[in-house]
Amino acid sequence: MWKFAIHSQQPFCWQQLCNRRHLYVGNVQQQTHLELLDAAPTRSDDEWLQAKPYEKVPGPGTWQVLSYFLPGGKQYNTNLIQMNRRMREWYGDIYRFPGLMGKQDVIFTYNPNDFELTYRNEGVWPIRIGLESFTYYRKVHRPEVFGSIGGLVSEQGKDWAHIRNKVNPVQMRVQNVRQNLPQIDQISREFVDKLDTLRDPVTHILNDNFHEQLKMWAFESISFVALNTRMGLLSDRPDPNAARLAEHMTDFFNYSFKYDVQPSIWPYYKTPGFKKFLQTYDKITEITTAYIDEAIKRFEIEKDSGNECVLQQLLSLNKKVAVVMAMYMLMAGIDTTSSAFVTILYHLARNPHKQRQLHRERRRILPDSDEPLTPENTKNMPYLRACIKECMRITSITPGNFRIATKDLVLSGYRVPRGEGVLMGVLELSNSEKYFGQSGQFMPERWLKADTDPDVKACPAARSRNPFVYLAFGFGPRTCIGKRIAELEMETLLTRLLRRYQVSWLAEMPLQYESNIILSPHGIYVQVRAAC
Numbered sequence: 001m002w003k004f005a006i007h008s009q010q011p012f013c014w015q016q017l018c019n020r021r022h023l024y025v026g027n028v029q030q031q032t033h034l035e036l037l038d039a040a041p042t043r044s045d046d047e048w049l050q051a052k053p054y055e056k057v058p059g060p061g062t063w064q065v066l067s068y069f070l071p072g073g074k075q076y077n078t079n080l081i082q083m084n085r086r087m088r089e090w091y092g093d094i095y096r097f098p099g100l101m102g103k104q105d106v107i108f109t110y111n112p113n114d115f116e117l118t119y120r121n122e123g124v125w126p127i128r129i130g131l132e133s134f135t136y137y138r139k140v141h142r143p144e145v146f147g148s149i150g151g152l153v154s155e156q157g158k159d160w161a162h163i164r165n166k167v168n169p170v171q172m173r174v175q176n177v178r179q180n181l182p183q184i185d186q187i188s189r190e191f192v193d194k195l196d197t198l199r200d201p202v203t204h205i206l207n208d209n210f211h212e213q214l215k216m217w218a219f220e221s222i223s224f225v226a227l228n229t230r231m232g233l234l235s236d237r238p239d240p241n242a243a244r245l246a247e248h249m250t251d252f253f254n255y256s257f258k259y260d261v262q263p264s265i266w267p268y269y270k271t272p273g274f275k276k277f278l279q280t281y282d283k284i285t286e287i288t289t290a291y292i293d294e295a296i297k298r299f300e301i302e303k304d305s306g307n308e309c310v311l312q313q314l315l316s317l318n319k320k321v322a323v324v325m326a327m328y329m330l331m332a333g334i335d336t337t338s339s340a341f342v343t344i345l346y347h348l349a350r351n352p353h354k355q356r357q358l359h360r361e362r363r364r365i366l367p368d369s370d371e372p373l374t375p376e377n378t379k380n381m382p383y384l385r386a387c388i389k390e391c392m393r394i395t396s397i398t399p400g401n402f403r404i405a406t407k408d409l410v411l412s413g414y415r416v417p418r419g420e421g422v423l424m425g426v427l428e429l430s431n432s433e434k435y436f437g438q439s440g441q442f443m444p445e446r447w448l449k450a451d452t453d454p455d456v457k458a459c460p461a462a463r464s465r466n467p468f469v470y471l472a473f474g475f476g477p478r479t480c481i482g483k484r485i486a487e488l489e490m491e492t493l494l495t496r497l498l499r500r501y502q503v504s505w506l507a508e509m510p511l512q513y514e515s516n517i518i519l520s521p522h523g524i525y526v527q528v529r530a531a532c
């Protein structure tokens with residue numbers, strides 16, 4: 001069961017995001033999986049033949065769905081989470097959401113065995129549709145800038161693999177990412193220093209402005225990794241281009257929700273709003289490229305100064321790759337990390353006993369709070385990592401994972417032909433009593449594989465739990481490429497913040513969430529006081 005309230009200004013439907021596979025964007029046909037469409041089943045084995053036919057998957061018909069979402073309908077004005085939950089109550093743990101207007105169906109499943117089958121059969125080129133506007137921007141609007149360089153979020157098949165294989169060692173290798181620790185630590189210290197000015201001087205309460213400031217922390221951190229540049233966004237005098245870039249990124253998120261997620265006619269007709277979106281992309285490209293050009297000049301002067309940073313490694317692949325990846329890091333690495341961090345703080349604020357336990361670990365790692373964080377002293381932080389995981393279990397800011405089935409699959413006893421969309425309802429499973437006892441309780445211990453101190457014992461279930469019931473960063477070759485960076489940032493800030501402060505939740509209401517591209521918290525009411 002859900003233990004927190006979620007509210008959205010706008011009705012949202014995953015299918016709008018997932019079912020645009022027939023689109024032709026300008027002269028660029030979405031290179032997704034069209035070859036899979038209308039293909040005859042390839043399977044004739046017993047399991048396939050004995051499975052129930054696809055048509056028998058429970059779910060509403062097209063007209064029924066339309067009636068749900070029309071004014072007065074049962075799903076009118078519901079958000080993603082509410083919609084999913086109602087549909088699940090009505091149709092069960094697997095249901096078919098029919099494709100509208102010639103678009104594909106999406107199978108919604110809440111069965112971890114289906115997740116495993118879908119992922120284990122996705123092959124080396126998993127298909128997940130997203131950010132079609134970026135594909136259009138690169139390939140149709142600005143081909144002279146990007147050439148044939150694809151981007152991770154919007155590319156599929158070989159084109160996706162081509163870039164992912166190149167950037168994996170740069171962004172997924174722990175040691176490579178952790179070389180940024182000194183600067184990420186410095187940025188976290190600056191943010192924690194700034195907390196004094198962000199909280200109310202008398203009550204010490206932080207409100208929603210805190211989330212905006214956290215976005216600046218996330219921006220400052222990710223832009224250091226992506227552009228090797230300190231933007232000064234936590235100071236009173238940020239770099240003017242950085243401030244502009246921050247504004248454009250905010251616009252980008254709003255536009256992207258409107259044009260990549262909500263139904264829109266832009267693939268057929270470029271509305272004035274969509275043209276403004278393209279201008280925002282232009283400005284982000286222009287500023288990002290300018291920062292990269294400046295960094296290239298710096299690298300020339302500082303030649304052979306030791307390990308290559310992430311940007312240098314991306315540049316050695318290709319400058320266009322570096323620009324596209326830097327843009328992606330900025331687009332995908334600000335709202336995600338800051339929203340997840342608010343969630344982490346919220347759960348710790350509501351669970352003082354666990355917070356005290358974590359504080360003890362922090363003091364062991366940093367006996368002197370002025371000491372820097374290093375690869376050595378941050379190696380062994382089991383309770384901190386368990387706390388972060390437990391927060392993301394209760395509130396995974398990405399509530400579902402999507403794939404196009406690239407093989408014929410039998411899901412929950414039904415035939416699902418390749419080419420169909422499969423939406424895996426991760427958040428529901430990670431909040432289910434069936435897979436996590438006392439699922440509403442914040443219990444970091446459930447993730448511990450070994451005792452961390454005499455009072456904190458390992459949990460036997462941590463070793464035997466089905467890995468598919470918690471997938472906050474996705475799974476497989478297409479898992480989140482920013483996972484290591486996000487973990488580094490969140491661990492560092494949490495260490496610094498809790499080393500200095502203790503946090504309490506003062507509101508009667510739980511933290512609220514809006515669902516747009518991700519779950520985004522609001523209604524923050526945290527008190528931060530000096531830790532003893």
Ligand code: HEM
Nearest residue numbers: 152329332333336337340398473474475478479480482486
């Ligand atoms: C707490 C923070 C974050 C969460 C919860 C998160 C979650 C996710 C999830 C669930 C996916 C889909 C994975 C799949 O389909 O299997 C994803 C993909 C992705 N994420 Fe993250 N993410 C976070 C932070 C970041 C950061 C900091 C970056 C940038 C450095 C980033 C960049 C990306 C990219 C580029 C993809 C697409 C990967 C591909 O398709 O190959 N994310 N993320």
